[in-house]
Amino acid sequence: MHRTAEESHLLRIKDLALEFHTERGVVQALDGVNLAVAKGEVLGLVGESGCGKTVTGRSVLGLIPCPPGRIVRGEIWLDQENLMTLSQENLRSRVRGSRITLVPQDTLGPLNPVHTVGTQMGDILKYKGRSRNGRPNRPGSDHQEILDLLRAVHLPDPDKILAKYPAELSGGQRQRILIAMAFLPRPELIIADEPTTALDVTVQAQILKIFRDLVARDGCSVLFITHDMGVVATICDRVSVMYAGQIAETAPVRKLFESPRHPYTVKLLDSVPSPEKKEISQIPGTVPTLININKGCRFYDRCPQRLDRCRDHKPGLTQADEDHAVFCHLFG
Amino acid sequence: MEVRAFVFKRLVLLFPILFGLLLLVFVISRVVPADPAALLAGPMAGREQVESLRHQLGLDRPLYAQFLSYLVQLGKGDLGSSLYSNRPVVEDLIARFPATMELTLVAMTLAIGLGIPLGTIAALRRNSMIDKGLTIFSVGGLSIASFWLGLMCQLFFGMYLNLLPIGGRIVGAPPTTVTGLYLLDSLITGSLGALWSSVVHLLLPGLTLSMPAIATIMRFTRSGVLDSLQRDYVLYERAMGLPERVVVVKYVLRNALNATIAQIGLIFGALLAGTVAIETVFDWPGLGLYAVSSILLFDYKAILGVTLISGITYVLVNLGVDILLVLIDPRGIRRQEA
Amino acid sequence: MNGRVSALQSLPGVGLAKKLLNRRMLRLFFRDKLTGLGTVLVLVTFFLAVAAPVLSPFPEDAYENVRVAERLQSPSAKHWFGTDRMGRDIFSRVLYGGRVTLFIALAVTLLSIAIGVPLGLVAGYYSGAIHEVIMRVADVFLAIPRIILALSLAAALGPNVPNVIVALSVSFWPRFTRIVEAETQSLRHELYIEASQSLGVSPVSILFRHIFVHTLPTIIVRGTLGIGFTILLAATLGFIGVGVSPPTPEWGLMIAESREYLPGTWWYALFPGLAIFLTVMGYILMGDSLRDAMDPRLRGIEG
Numbered sequence: 001m002h003r004t005a006e007e008s009h010l011l012r013i014k015d016l017a018l019e020f021h022t023e024r025g026v027v028q029a030l031d032g033v034n035l036a037v038a039k040g041e042v043l044g045l046v047g048e049s050g051c052g053k054t055v056t057g058r059s060v061l062g063l064i065p066c067p068p069g070r071i072v073r074g075e076i077w078l079d080q081e082n083l084m085t086l087s088q089e090n091l092r093s094r095v096r097g098s099r100i101t102l103v104p105q106d107t108l109g110p111l112n113p114v115h116t117v118g119t120q121m122g123d124i125l126k127y128k129g130r131s132r133n134g135r136p137n138r139p140g141s142d143h144q145e146i147l148d149l150l151r152a153v154h155l156p157d158p159d160k161i162l163a164k165y166p167a168e169l170s171g172g173q174r175q176r177i178l179i180a181m182a183f184l185p186r187p188e189l190i191i192a193d194e195p196t197t198a199l200d201v202t203v204q205a206q207i208l209k210i211f212r213d214l215v216a217r218d219g220c221s222v223l224f225i226t227h228d229m230g231v232v233a234t235i236c237d238r239v240s241v242m243y244a245g246q247i248a249e250t251a252p253v254r255k256l257f258e259s260p261r262h263p264y265t266v267k268l269l270d271s272v273p274s275p276e277k278k279e280i281s282q283i284p285g286t287v288p289t290l291i292n293i294n295k296g297c298r299f300y301d302r303c304p305q306r307l308d309r310c311r312d313h314k315p316g317l318t319q320a321d322e323d324h325a326v327f328c329h330l331f332g
Numbered sequence: 333m334e335v336r337a338f339v340f341k342r343l344v345l346l347f348p349i350l351f352g353l354l355l356l357v358f359v360i361s362r363v364v365p366a367d368p369a370a371l372l373a374g375p376m377a378g379r380e381q382v383e384s385l386r387h388q389l390g391l392d393r394p395l396y397a398q399f400l401s402y403l404v405q406l407g408k409g410d411l412g413s414s415l416y417s418n419r420p421v422v423e424d425l426i427a428r429f430p431a432t433m434e435l436t437l438v439a440m441t442l443a444i445g446l447g448i449p450l451g452t453i454a455a456l457r458r459n460s461m462i463d464k465g466l467t468i469f470s471v472g473g474l475s476i477a478s479f480w481l482g483l484m485c486q487l488f489f490g491m492y493l494n495l496l497p498i499g500g501r502i503v504g505a506p507p508t509t510v511t512g513l514y515l516l517d518s519l520i521t522g523s524l525g526a527l528w529s530s531v532v533h534l535l536l537p538g539l540t541l542s543m544p545a546i547a548t549i550m551r552f553t554r555s556g557v558l559d560s561l562q563r564d565y566v567l568y569e570r571a572m573g574l575p576e577r578v579v580v581v582k583y584v585l586r587n588a589l590n591a592t593i594a595q596i597g598l599i600f601g602a603l604l605a606g607t608v609a610i611e612t613v614f615d616w617p618g619l620g621l622y623a624v625s626s627i628l629l630f631d632y633k634a635i636l637g638v639t640l641i642s643g644i645t646y647v648l649v650n651l652g653v654d655i656l657l658v659l660i661d662p663r664g665i666r667r668q669e670a
Numbered sequence: 671m672n673g674r675v676s677a678l679q680s681l682p683g684v685g686l687a688k689k690l691l692n693r694r695m696l697r698l699f700f701r702d703k704l705t706g707l708g709t710v711l712v713l714v715t716f717f718l719a720v721a722a723p724v725l726s727p728f729p730e731d732a733y734e735n736v737r738v739a740e741r742l743q744s745p746s747a748k749h750w751f752g753t754d755r756m757g758r759d760i761f762s763r764v765l766y767g768g769r770v771t772l773f774i775a776l777a778v779t780l781l782s783i784a785i786g787v788p789l790g791l792v793a794g795y796y797s798g799a800i801h802e803v804i805m806r807v808a809d810v811f812l813a814i815p816r817i818i819l820a821l822s823l824a825a826a827l828g829p830n831v832p833n834v835i836v837a838l839s840v841s842f843w844p845r846f847t848r849i850v851e852a853e854t855q856s857l858r859h860e861l862y863i864e865a866s867q868s869l870g871v872s873p874v875s876i877l878f879r880h881i882f883v884h885t886l887p888t889i890i891v892r893g894t895l896g897i898g899f900t901i902l903l904a905a906t907l908g909f910i911g912v913g914v915s916p917p918t919p920e921w922g923l924m925i926a927e928s929r930e931y932l933p934g935t936w937w938y939a940l941f942p943g944l945a946i947f948l949t950v951m952g953y954i955l956m957g958d959s960l961r962d963a964m965d966p967r968l969r970g971i972e973g
Contacts, residue, residue: 061571096573104571109564114586123582127574181572352810357822364826371826467704471958475951477902479909480925480943483932491933605815609906623818624910627825639822643814 011037016074025291042222044236052245062091097128101182103192107174111166118162128185149180172203244298251324261326353643412633421637430512432618438538443545451553473547479609482540499615537614556588597650708955715949719768726762752937763919775900781839786846794854808844816841824912887964898953
């Protein structure tokens with residue numbers, strides 16, 4: 001909206017629309033997504049499986065294969081640069097792994113089975129580590145940096161860990177290593193794609209704490225993708241709620257929990273079980289398929305407060321508060 | 333610990349197979365032919381000679397007794413005498429072994445040195461013109477009769493263009509024997525003339541022998557790399573912006589080559605078999621040519637000797653490859669047991 | 671020899687042709703250029719072999735014949751592929767050579783399947799002594815390279831067509847046993863097999879009706895590739911002089927004969943070799959494409 005607001009945002013996704021051409025038809029995966037992550041902020045991107053949050057994360061890194069994907073419209077700004085104007089090679093050399101890193105969901109797949117942890121971490125630093133003061137890092141300091149980071153993620157005996165192969169470690173250990181690898185090149189932005197989903201609840205809590213501490217230490221921004229509202233409450237500063245390829249609501253975490261506006265958000269928060277609730281509430285119906293979907297608000301079919309307008313007219317942005325945005329006809 | 337147990341187990345399994353091999357050769361030599369004595373005596377022998385040989389070999393004794401004395405004989409390293417050269421077959425085999433080894437090793441090197449890069453390129457450029465061309469090349473390489481290819485090359489490069497020699501291992505005196513491999517020996521003794529001559533003589537036979545192996549390795553590497561490229565770690569490594577060359581060479585190939593290396597034993601066997609035809613075409617003084625001339629001269633003991641030695645070599649090489657694989661990647665133990 | 675081969679002529683009957691030409695089959699065998707090429711090569715070479723007596727301009731040249739005046743002539747309008755050392759028409763001999771070679775290759779493959787598959791089924795289904803014995807015997811036969819085994823057997827038995835078939839089959843059957851055993855082992859533990867067993871269905875019936883049917887795709891793929899490789903092997907044996915003997919028209923044998931007269935008589939060596947190349951390529955392309963169609967997992971299995 002205003003220049004100053006834009007300048008203070010590290011990542012800005014403007015009206016991103018993306019579709020996939022498949023055998024069964026054209027899947028309208030993203031329909032005008034608007035998202036912003038400020039410098040030093042942790043933004044949660046929350047929604048059910050299949051709502052497009054992972055696709056959004058991948059799009060930032062330019063990892064959506066086109067074909068079968070096709071970017072219909074939109075811009076992705078990293079600081080002052082429009083990422084969509086960059087070639088794949090530029091994205092690779094200047095953005096991926098250096099300015100933006102990734103914490104993936106699966107812990108075993110992303111780590112190469114025939115190389116040790118040390119080799120893989122070393123390669124990240126070697127090829128993506130950005131030197132401070134413009135000078136390349138000395139070899140000795142690299143090793144030290146890796147050890148420090150491993151200690152920061154609470155892995156005891158980092159030397160021993162470096163010599164191990166991924167298959168020899170537990171899921172929790174691997175996830176810590178992946179987190180360490182994401183912080184290693186000192187990125188500006190970390191995209192965390194459901195990093196705790198595959199872990200036990202107790203381990204989850206530990207990992208989240210580690211993550212929070214590292215973010216505080218480094219001051220980087222995080223786009224934290226998850227389907228778990230509890231995780232959002234723990235680690236995020238602000239949160240965007242997504243449904244079927246559309247953003248429903250964006251607000252600081254506290255405000256969203258205390259006064260949710262969008263009917264979907266309300267239902268979502270409602271369905272989180274807690275001891276006080278007598279029954280488990282559900283949202284009736286199922287997530288619609290994204291082929292031949294209606295042009296308006298995609299929550300139309302399941303929304304208890306829908307208006308006629310909602311089916312064919314896409315809701316615009318309404319500022320419920322200065323930092324609380326809703327995309328719903330009920331409010332504007 | 334696991335590795336040691338595996339190696340021990342495989343070494344132990346070696347014996348039944350070797351035993352079976354000996355039994356098979358025994359059956360071929362004594363049981364299969366209508367008249368083993370006549371065969372072993374050779375076409376020149378008179379009836380009396382055949383009878384005395386029959387008695388000497390104990391062919392009128394029960395089979396198990398024959399087998400026992402056969403084993404004893406083998407234990408002493410006695411494979412009989414070649415009808416043609418009149419030398420003990422063992423001596424003939426030892427004399428000719430290095431020539432075949434050198435040819436096979438050169439072909440193996442060419443196959444790996446060309447097959448792996450070409451297969452990788454084909455996988456990386458999947459479905460492009462390059463890939464289609466390489467696929468046709470690999471299918472063609474498998475479909476072509478290597479002796480015919482050798483003959484055509486001999487014709488073209490040797491007889492028409494006069495660029496390369498049409499046969500033999502070397503022109504002039506061979507280098508002083510250290511290993512019996514002329515390439516190595518001439519390097520060791522520093523005789524450049526012999527080195528050049530050896531290289532030039534190895535070119536055509538080596539290339540034509542390796543052609544099916546190049547094709548096979550190319551196909552395996554291609555499918556291995558294609559498979560690896562789909563794995564999650566490639567997605568992650570690319571997402572983290574690692575240079576493509578590092579991703580392919582360091583991360584993908586290491587994984588992809590597992591399948592290819594596992595085939596090396598089989599490929600070696602195929603190369604060994606191929607030397608029979610190639611040595612015939614290029615007059616290469618190795619075991620293959622020995623086998624062929626032995627057959628044509630009805631030198632039965634010699635043929636049996638070759639059969640035995642090729643079987644033993646093949647089994648040992650396979651064992652070596654399996655153990656090596658496990659040493660490189662201990663996860664292979666589980667895979668091989670499966 | 672001729673009487674046996676002419677039985678092949680009755681194979682491509684009208685009924686069979688009709689059954690094969692339905693749309694699904696067409697799509698399978700012609701789905702892309704390479705597959706189509708393979709199918710065409712296999713069909714054409716088979717047809718040429720079968721119809722050799724009809725298509726050859728000089729059928730009398732197939733075996734014994736001497737035309738001294740026309741010895742070693744280069745290709746011409748009369749003799750498309752030139753003539754050989756006896757003055758025989760090479761084109762006709764190449765066509766007839768196809769009959770010999772294909773007959774041997776098909777016989778070997780079928781015989782190897784007939785021996786190897788049942789053994790594989792039994793080895794995979796039962797564990798213990800039976801399994802060990804069968805698999806070790808297979809290992810021993812696999813330890814000697816095919817050609818050397820064929821050489822020594824040919825030496826023991828004598829070089830003629832039946833012996834070549836036996837020699838080549840002896841070294842081929844273990845491959846079928848290996849792959850069938852592996853598949854049987856994995857299928858054995860499927861629930862429906864255990865269900866059948868508990869119902870009291872006899873092992874033979876289970877093996878045949880359920881397991882064998884599942885191994886068919888693998889067998890077909892391996893068999894098709896095997897035909898190709900066996901053709902190469904038979905030609906190599908012929909080249910060395912251990913296969914069929916003259917005057918039988920056999921491609922490897924013809925190439926061997928030509929050696930004496932090189933470099934002048936290039937056609938003598940070229941055309942039989944090209945025949946081998948095209949025929950084998952057809953089977954390999956077809957085998958590859960069948961493998962891709964039936965089960966992408968089989969990518970690793972090679973000659």
